[in-house]
Amino acid sequence: MNTRRLFIQSAAATGVISVLPKLVSAHDRILTPSQTKGPFYPVPEIEKQDFFDFDLTRKGPDSPLAEGKVIAIRGSVIGHDENALGGSIVEVWQACETGRYNHPSDKNDRPIDPNFQYWGRITTSESGEFRFKTILPGKYPGRTPHIHFRILSPDRKELVTQLYFGDHESLNRKDSVYMSLNVAQRDNVTTVFEDMAIDPKDAKSEKIPTGQFTIVLGDPSDTKSTPPM
Numbered sequence: 265m266n267t268r269r270l271f272i273q274s275a276a277a278t279g280v281i282s283v284l285p286k287l288v289s290a291h292d293r294i295l296t297p298s299q300t301k302g303p304f305y306p307v308p309e310i311e312k313q314d315f316f317d318f319d320l321t322r323k324g325p326d327s328p329l330a331e332g333k334v335i336a337i338r339g340s341v342i343g344h345d346e347n348a349l350g351g352s353i354v355e356v357w358q359a360c361e362t363g364r365y366n367h368p369s370d371k372n373d374r375p376i377d378p379n380f381q382y383w384g385r386i387t388t389s390e391s392g393e394f395r396f397k398t399i400l401p402g403k404y405p406g407r408t409p410h411i412h413f414r415i416l417s418p419d420r421k422e423l424v425t426q427l428y429f430g431d432h433e434s435l436n437r438k439d440s441v442y443m444s445l446n447v448a449q450r451d452n453v454t455t456v457f458e459d460m461a462i463d464p465k466d467a468k469s470e471k472i473p474t475g476q477f478t479i480v481l482g483d484p485s486d487t488k489s490t491p492p493m
């Protein structure tokens with residue numbers, strides 16, 4: 265898991281250089297910020313989604329590949345106390361390569377990709393991890409490329425959020441939803457790609473650009489994150 269419990273902070277004081285260890289308590293970890301669900305949440309379709317379908321790039325094992333750059337997202341769901349949240353449900357939905365959602369409320373005239381699976385539902389492993397393969401979402405008017413997430417975990421606060429891509433920094437900086445977050449929150453929801461094996465247990469499997477996303481949930485009583493808009 266890509267988490268860090270401890271870091272050492274150096275300090276200099278009164279002319280005497282000293283190294284002061286600082287324990288970062290679990291409560292210092294920033295919660296993943298809540299962000300708008302938007303108008304294209306795919307109900308009821310997403311409720312029918314196979315929980316074990318990690319591949320949005322095609323509709324079936326023998327179906328044609330969707331248009332666009334194939335990427336993967338590997339992530340984990342943890343509590344603010346850093347406990348892994350296995351058995352959490354992670355829902356994702358996004359635009360296809362043209363920037364179009366497969367949703368009746370999306371009125372833009374860009375073509376639907378008939379081969380793209382626009383949404384998915386995944387359960388996290390016992391160690392809170394999840395992964396899925398998809399295509400880099402297209403840009404649509406007024407928004408920088410992003411993937412929507414909804415996370416449901418027992419005894420935790422439901423979270424709706426969005427993930428962004430560091431490769432699109434200039435577009436991100438023009439996006440009002442993204443820029444409404446503070447710097448630490450933006451850092452939490454911005455991923456950068458690194459070529460990694462599709463199958464994490466098989467280093468020899470095909471490598472594709474992979475982004476990491478650590479989702480940190482608060483308690484039900486937590487008021488630090490704002491409710492979904």
Ligand SMILES: [Fe+2]
Nearest residue numbers: 302407410412
């Ligand atoms: Fe969106």
